[in-house]
Amino acid sequence: MIKVELDKEDLICLVNGVDFDYIIPDLARKYGTWTGGFVDKWDWDKQKLRKLTEEQLLEVYDECKKVIRK
Structure with missing residues (x-):
């Protein structure tokens, strides 16, 4: 596992x-x-x-990740 710090713009890029x-x-x-x-x-x-x-962006990303991995 890798731990990184992300700001809001980083999370937007991730999503x-x-x-x-x-x-x-x-x-x-x-x-x-x-x-x-x-x-x-x-x-x-x-x-x-x-x-x-930031929390909402992470929630969107996590939800998307679940769908992609299926």
């Missing part, structure tokens, strides 16, 4: 680095949009992410 295939956690849907069709992609709304506390 912003999460990408999904088709299964998107409900919590993440509040802070981004899915564009389907010819090119499927997930886009985070960085303005919404900046309004979150």
Whole structure:
């Protein structure tokens, strides 16, 4: 296990680095949009992410991580 100190901008970058295939956690849907069709992609709304506390950002990241690892 590695321990690091992250500030709010670090946490935003961490969350912003999460990408999904088709299964998107409900919590993440509040802070981004899915564009389907010819090119499927997930886009985070960085303005919404900046309004979150550090604890909320970590919660979003943890929820996303659970989905990605399944």
